[in-house]
Amino acid sequence: MLSIAVLTDHIRDLDVAAVAALTTPELACIADDLAEQKASLGLIEDKLRAALDQKYGARAAQRRAEEAKDTGTVRFDDNGFVVVAELPKRVKWDQAKLRHAAEIIRASWGDDPAEYIKTRLEVSEAAYANWPKPLRDLFLPARTVETGKPSYRIETAGEAARSVSLGREAA
Template sequence: MSNRVTLKDLEGMSVKDMCAIPVDMLPLLQDDLAALKSAYEFASDNVQRVFDTKYADTAEGERKDATGVVYIDDGDWAVRCETRKRVVWDQDILHTILDQIEANGENPDDYAQAKWFVPERNFNNWPAPLRARFEAARRVLASTPSYQMRRR
């Protein structure tokens, strides 16, 4: 019998009990999670491949456009196949068009939205006077911590 704590064991534990897990068990739990994630991704890719192999050609033939929903009969089953639209805009072309709109006296904000950002690496390499001008627009938020363990 092993004293190894498993992911299944965590299901019935309180946070207090989880915090009492010996430190040498924590990297084992991380390994278990990595293995589960890998297995999930592998299985998910394969199930998607099965659907694509069985139904993609039929769905493409039935669909009137490149995107949309079609239903395929397969015995007692109706298979719903949805291909969603994902739009990507060419930023250089948009910038040109919006400049023309502004030159004609219209407000480009009425037609498009922009989300400006400054790469952190760039910001950190700027001279101090330039960084100071941008400080008021910069907010640093903490992300969820991640932990890695290494035996010493």
């Protein structure tokens, strides 16, 4: 079997047309190399993040306590460098309780809940596909279908056969 070793470094300075002109085995090799590099960088990033948290987490928590805040950004010096420690706020709202609060605002206070609560209406695509035609037609003017970036994966014939047999064939 032919062994092809084309790595991402080989295509760094090529234009898109030159890359597209590569053979399928060369493109597969590059895709494999890129996947390995991404996985490796992900592991390194996770380790670095954990190490920074181990090294600076307590100081950042102490600084936040001094500034009377639970989340957000704090800064402190370390050996001639400024460490910027961010702890993002992730707020989640219980949808059922928000609906209840909106009803109280509307019914008991006589106010418009839209003054306080943002509402986003969504339709499940799977449900839409199963609706009767008159209902789909009613919603059709509100529906826009957009596409994302295309992606491609190159598999050996054996991998493709296994994917199909395992039910992973793309629709």
